[in-house]
Amino acid sequence: MEKIAExxxxxxxxxxxEGIVKALEKVSFAMKExxxxxxxxxxxxxxxxxxxxxLGIILPPGKVEDGSIRIKSGDRYIDxxxxxxxxxxxxxxxxxxxxxxxxxxxxxxxxxxxxQVGEALLAHIYKDIYSNALKEINEQLSQLEENRNVxxxxxxxxxxxxxxxxxxxxxxxxxxxxxxxxxxxRYRRWxxxxxxxxxxxxxxxxxxxxxxxxxxxxxxxxxxxxRQRVVIAIALACRPVLxxxxxxxxALDVTVEAQILDLIRxxxxxxxxxxxxxxxxxxxxxxxxxxxxxxxxxxxxxxxDVKEIFRNPLHPYTKALLKxxxxxxTKELYPxxxxxxxxxxxxxxxxxxxxxxxxxxxxxxxxxxxxxxxxGHYVACHLY
Amino acid sequence: MxxxxxxxxxxxxxxxxxxxxxxxxxxxxxxxxLYVGKAETLAxxxxxxxxxxxxxKLSLRLLKxxxxxxxxxxxxxxxxxxxxxxxxxxxxxxxFQDPYxxxxxxxxxRQIVEEPLILHKxxxxxxxxxxxxxxxxxxIPAEEYLDKYPHMHSGGQRQRVGIARALVxxxxxxxxxxxxxxxxxxxxAEILYLLRExxxxxxxxxxxxxxxxxxxxxxxxxIAVMHLGKIVEIAESNDIVNNPLHPYTQALIExVPxxxxxxxxxxRKTVSGEPLNxxxxxxxxxxxxxxxxxxxxxxxNDPExxxxxxGHYVACHLY
Numbered sequence: 081m082e083k084i085a086e087x088x089x090x091x092x093x094x095x096x097x098e099g100i101v102k103a104l105e106k107v108s109f110a111m112k113e114x115x116x117x118x119x120x121x122x123x124x125x126x127x128x129x130x131x132x133x134x135l136g137i138i139l140p141p142g143k144v145e146d147g148s149i150r151i152k153s154g155d156r157y158i159d160x161x162x163x164x165x166x167x168x169x170x171x172x173x174x175x176x177x178x179x180x181x182x183x184x185x186x187x188x189x190x191x192x193x194x195x196q197v198g199e200a201l202l203a204h205i206y207k208d209i210y211s212n213a214l215k216e217i218n219e220q221l222s223q224l225e226e227n228r229n230v231x232x233x234x235x236x237x238x239x240x241x242x243x244x245x246x247x248x249x250x251x252x253x254x255x256x257x258x259x260x261x262x263x264x265x266r267y268r269r270w271x272x273x274x275x276x277x278x279x280x281x282x283x284x285x286x287x288x289x290x291x292x293x294x295x296x297x298x299x300x301x302x303x304x305x306x307r308q309r310v311v312i313a314i315a316l317a318c319r320p321v322l323x324x325x326x327x328x329x330x331a332l333d334v335t336v337e338a339q340i341l342d343l344i345r346x347x348x349x350x351x352x353x354x355x356x357x358x359x360x361x362x363x364x365x366x367x368x369x370x371x372x373x374x375x376x377x378x379x380x381x382x383x384x385d386v387k388e389i390f391r392n393p394l395h396p397y398t399k400a401l402l403k404x405x406x407x408x409x410t411k412e413l414y415p416x417x418x419x420x421x422x423x424x425x426x427x428x429x430x431x432x433x434x435x436x437x438x439x440x441x442x443x444x445x446x447x448x449x450x451x452x453x454x455x456g457h458y459v460a461c462h463l464y
Numbered sequence: 465m466x467x468x469x470x471x472x473x474x475x476x477x478x479x480x481x482x483x484x485x486x487x488x489x490x491x492x493x494x495x496x497x498l499y500v501g502k503a504e505t506l507a508x509x510x511x512x513x514x515x516x517x518x519x520x521k522l523s524l525r526l527l528k529x530x531x532x533x534x535x536x537x538x539x540x541x542x543x544x545x546x547x548x549x550x551x552x553x554x555x556x557x558x559x560f561q562d563p564y565x566x567x568x569x570x571x572x573x574r575q576i577v578e579e580p581l582i583l584h585k586x587x588x589x590x591x592x593x594x595x596x597x598x599x600x601x602x603x604i605p606a607e608e609y610l611d612k613y614p615h616m617h618s619g620g621q622r623q624r625v626g627i628a629r630a631l632v633x634x635x636x637x638x639x640x641x642x643x644x645x646x647x648x649x650x651x652x653a654e655i656l657y658l659l660r661e662x663x664x665x666x667x668x669x670x671x672x673x674x675x676x677x678x679x680x681x682x683x684x685x686x687i688a689v690m691h692l693g694k695i696v697e698i699a700e701s702n703d704i705v706n707n708p709l710h711p712y713t714q715a716l717i718e719x720v721p722x723x724x725x726x727x728x729x730x731x732r733k734t735v736s737g738e739p740l741n742x743x744x745x746x747x748x749x750x751x752x753x754x755x756x757x758x759x760x761x762x763x764x765n766d767p768e769x770x771x772x773x774x775g776h777y778v779a780c781h782l783y
Contacts, residue, residue, distance in 0.1 A: 122648040123619060303738045304512075333511040334675055334719040335735050341721070360649045363721030386725045404653040405723055406678040408705055413682060415654035419618055 083152070084354050085111040085134075085322055090147035092129055092138065092378075099424040103129045103142070105378045105431075108450065111322070113152075116348065116355040118369025118386065120362060120401070124420050125375040127358045131324045134176050134356075136160050136168045151175055151322065173203060177315040181327040183307035187299040193310050194295040197282060198275040200317040205278075210247040213274050214240065239270065285350070286313045287343055305336035309343065316347060324356045329364065341367055362405050366390060371456075374398050377421050377431040380450060383458040394459040396436045430462065438463060465501035467535075468637050468669040469523050469556075473497050474532030476518050480743060490743045492518045494693040495532070497769075500637065503667040507684035507701065509674055509716060511739040515693040516673045520639040523671055524556050525549065536637075554584055557630035561642040563622035567614050567629075573598070574610040577628050584633060597628040601658060620651030627658070639671040644679060656683050677717050681705050689713045692742055692750040695769060699776040709778040711735075711755050749781065757782060 092104035104126045111117050121127045132138050134149060150157040153175055160171060180186040188196060202209065217240045224233055245252045276295060283291035286309040299307055308328060315323060325344065329337040341364065348355055357368050365372055365386065372389045374382040374397065382395040393399045403414040418435035421427050427434050433443040442462045450460040476493040493515045500506045500523075508516045521527045525534060525541055534542045536552055544552075557580075560566035567576050577594045586593070591610070598606035601624040614622055623643060630638055640659065644652040660683055663670060674680050680687050681701050688698040689712060697710040708714045715735040737754045740746065746753055752762040761781050769779040 122650055305738050333739060334677075335511060335715055336738065337721075338719040339736070361721065362649065363723045366723045366725045367721050390723065390725055401650060402723070404650050406653065406656065406676075406682045407723060408678050408681060408717065408720055413653045413657055415657050416650040419621065419651070420648075 082113045083110045084113045085149065085151045086157070087130070088148050088150075090130070090133065090149065091145040092126070092133065093143055093145055095141040095143065096424075101423045102426055103378050103423060104133075105426075107147070107375075107378070107380050109373050109380060109383055111354055111356065112371075114352060114354055115370045116357055116368055118365040118372040119356060119358045119375060120360065120365055120372060121375035122360055122420055124377070124423065126378040127360075127375055128326055130375075131178065131326050131356065131358055134160060134322070134324055135172055135178060136163065153321075173200065173318045173320065175320060176322045176324065177318070177320040179308075179311055179315050179323065179325045179328045182331050183304060183311045184299065184331075186311050187307060189299055192296055192298055193283075193302070194276055194279050197279045197295075197310065197313050197317060198272075200314045201275060201278050201282070203318070205318060207247065209271075209274055209278065210243050213270065214243050214247065216274075217243065282313050282317060283310075285347070286310075287339075287346075288313075303336075304332050305339060308332060308336075308340055312340075312343070312347070316351065316353070319351060320353060322356065323353045324358070326358045327360070330359070330361075337364075344368070362402065374401075377426060378423060379431055379460065380458075381432065381460050383450070385456055388454075388457055392457075394453060394457070394464060395432075395461050396438055396463075397432050400435075400437075430460075465504065467499040468502055468537060469671070470499040470533075470535040471496055471519070471523060472533040472535065474519075474522055474529045474534065476515075476522060476527060477530045488743055491693050491745065492742060493522065493529075496690075496693075496695055497532075498688055498695065498698065500669045500671055502636075502669060503663065504686070505663060505670040505672050505684040507672045507674060507680035507687045508690055509677060509680050509687055510690035511675060513692070513739050513742055514690045515742065516675075516690055517641055519690070520558070520641050520671055520673050523637075524558055524639050525552065550584070554633050555635050556637045556639070557633065557635040559623075559626050559630050559638060559640040559643045562646050563619050563626055564646070566626055567622060569614050572611050572613055573603075573625055576614070576625060577632050580629060580633050586633075593632060594628075597632040598625075600631055600662065601625075601628045603628065618651070619647045620654060623647055623651075623655055624658070627655075627662075631662070634666075635668065637669045637671075639673070641673045642675070643672075645674065645676070652679070659683060675716075676720065677705065678720050689716065692740060692745050694750060694779065695777075696751065696780070697776075697778045698769075699773075699778075703773075703776055707776075709772060709776070709783060710751075710780050711757055711782075712751050715754075749779075 088108050090104050090107040094101040094103055107130060119127045133144060138144060144161050149160040151160060158167065158171065217236055221236050242255050242258060246255050279295050280291045283294055288294050288306060288309050294306065329340050332340060359365060369386045372384060372386050373380055376397050382398050389398065393402055400416040404416055406413060416435060421431060429445050430443045430448050433439045448460045448462050450458050452458050453464045474493060474496050478490045478492055479487045480490050481487050496519060508519060510516050522529055522534060529542065533540055541552055574594055577597055578590055581590050581593060595606040598609055603609045603624055644655050647655060656679060662668060672684055684701050686698065687701045687704045689696050689710065691712050697704065697713045704713060705717060708717055735754045748764050749762040749767055752758045759781060767779045767781050769777045771777050772783050
C-alpha cells in the first residue's frame with residue numbers, strides 16, 4: 081500500500097516562562113492509503129500536538145524545530161513544515177482536515193449551520209458551484225421569450241457576468257465590491273440558495289434527521305451529537321485525503337458515541353478517506369483502528385497492527401495501559417504507578433523509566449530507538 | 465442493611481423561562497426512591513439530561529425537593545433549615561467532575577483542604593489533619609504538596625486534592641459526580657482504586673454517578689439506571705451487567721466500546737436517536753421513542769418499578 085503521509089523526526093518545543101517544553105521528540109510514523117491509524121496516549125503525550133502540526137496550526141510559543149511531515153498530493157509529496165501560507169491554505173480542507181474534540185467550541189455560535197458548512201464548501205468546490213449556477217442561468221435565459229421580460233433578461237445577464245468572473249477567480253475584486261451594493265447584492269441571495277442545496281445534501285450523508293431544519297438552526301439549538309455531525313460535515317466538505325479526528329467522541333454520551341463511531345466508519349467506506357484517529361480510549365481504538373501508534377511523553381513507543389497491540393503488546397507502557405482500562409468482563413484493576421513526567425525536565429534516557437517495572441541501567445542512560453522487532457511491529461524499548 | 469441516605473419518592477421540578485411570560489416545568493427528577501446503605505456504593509448511571517446530578521444534589525440537600533422525603537441516618541432533613549444542618553454538612557461531602565474548575569486556582573493545596581476544617585470550626589492540629597488526608601489519597605509526601613498550587617499538578621493529582629478535601633471532615637457519605645470522566649485512562653484506574661480502598665478502610669458510603677457502565681461495575685455494589693428523571697432498573701452490579709433487563713440498560717452496556725479488536729464486526733444493538741429533552745417527555749414509558757421492543761401499551765402507560773427477582777427491580781412492560 082502506498083504511503084499517504086509520512087512524519088519524520090518531528091521535534092516540537094514550546095518556549096514558556098517555566099522553561100522549554102519538549103512536547104515532541106523525534107516522532108516518526110507513516111500512514112498508508114485508506115487505513116485508519118489510531119494514535120493513543122494520555123494528556124500531554126503529544127497526540128494533539130502531532131495533529132496540529134499536520135495542519136500547520138502550531139501557534140507561538142510553539143515551534144517545530146526539526147523534522148518533516150510529507151503529505152501526498154497527486155504524484156508528489158508536500159512538506160507541511162516548510163510550506164508557505166498560500167500552500168498551507170490549499171492543504172487545509174482539501175488534503176487534510178480535522179474534527180475537534182469539543183463540537184460546541186469548533187462551531188461559531190453566531191452563524192447558522194448552513195452558513196458554516198456553506199463556507200467550507202465554497203472555499204474549496206466553488207468551481208462546481210459557480211459552473212452549476214451558470215448552467216442554471218443559461219437555461220433560464222434560453223427559456224425567456226424574445227422581446228419580453230427585458231428587465232429579467234438584464235438581471236440574468238448581469239448575474240452571468242458576475243458568476244463568470246467568480247468562476248475564473250474566487251477572490252475577484254469586482255464581484256466582492258458588487259456584493260456590498262444593496263441593489264446588486266441579489267446574486268448573493270441566489271448563491272445562498274444554490275449552496276443550501278449542497279449543504280442539505282451533505283447533511284443527509286451525515287445521517288442527520290430533518291436536514292432542512294438543522295441547516296437553518298444555530299449550534300446552540302442542536303444536541304451534542306448533532307453538533308459533532310455538523311463538524312464532521314464541515315471536515316468532509318471538500319473530500320479531504322486525510323482526516324484527523326482528535327478525540328471526536330470524548331465529549332459525547334456513550335450511546336451517541338456509538339452512533340458517531342458508526343458514522344465515521346460508514347463515511348470512511350463511502351469516501352475512502354485515510355483517518356488518523358486520536359483518542360485515549362483503547363476501547364474506541366479496538367473498534368476503529370487498523371494500526372495503532374502508542375505515544376508517551378512526546379515519544380512514539382510502539383507501532384503495530386491493532387490485533388497485535390491487543391494480543392501481544394511489547395512496550396511496558398502499552399502493557400500497563402491495557403491492564404488499566406476498566407472492562408465490563410472483570411472486576412480487577414491494575415493502575416499504573418506514578419504520574420506523567422513534566423516535559424520541561426523530562427527524565428533522562430527512556431522517558432517511561434520512572435514508572436517502568438522492568439527498568440535497568442541502560443534505560444536511565446540511553447534513549448531507546450524505535451526498532452522493528454517483528455514485521456510491522458515497532459517498539460522503542462531496551463528490552464527487545 | 466442500615467440505610468445511610470434514603471430518598472423516598474423524591475421529585476424535583478424546575479421552572480424554565482420560555483418567552484416573556486410563559487414558563488415550562490422541567491421534571492428533572494420524577495418520583496425517585498433509592499437508598500445508599502452503610503459502607504455501600506450505589507452507582508447511578510444514565511446519559512446527560514437524565515437527572516443523575518440532580519439526584520446527587522438532592523441527596524446532599526443542596527436542593528429542596530418539590531416533593532418526597534430525604535432521610536439521612538434516620539433523620540428527615542427534607543425541609544430542615546440550613547442553620548440546623550451543620551451536623552449533616554459535616555457527614556456528607558461531594559467530589560466533583562471537573563478537577564480543573566472545582567478547586568480554586570488562587571489557593572494552595574493546604575488552603576483548599578483546610579477550608580472545611582475552618583468552616584466547621586475544628587480545633588486542634590489542622591495541618592496534621594490536612595497531611596493525613598493528603599496521605600490518605602496518596603499524595604505522598606504530604607509536606608511537599610502543602611504549599612503548591614493546583615496548576616502545578618496533573619488532572620489525576622488535582623482530583624486527589626478534591627477527594628482529600630471531601631475526606632478531611634471524616635464524612636460517612638460522599639456523593640461523587642463523575643469523578644473520573646475528565647481524567648486520563650491510566651489515572652482513571654488509580655482514582656477508582658483509591659476510592660474503593662477508602663471505602664473499604666473507612667466504611668464510607670458512596671453515591672457514584674457516571675455514564676460509563678464499565679467503571680460503575682468496578683466500583684459499585686449496586687447499580688441504578690436512570691432515564692429522563694426516572695429509575696428504570698436497580699440491581700446488584702454483577703446481576704445488572706450480566707443480565708440487564710431494561711432495553712435502555714442493555715443499550716448502555718452495548719454502547720461501551722469493547723477493547724478487543726476481534727469483536728469489532730459484531731453487530732451492536734445501539735439505540736437510535738439522541739437523549740430526549742426532559743422538558744418535553746413523551747407520553748407513556750419515557751423510553752418508548754427509542755426502544756426497539758416498543759409495544760402499544762408502552763405508548764399509553766408509564767410502567768412501575770417492579771421486583772422481578774430478589775433485589776432486581778425494573779420498570780418495563782416487557783416483564
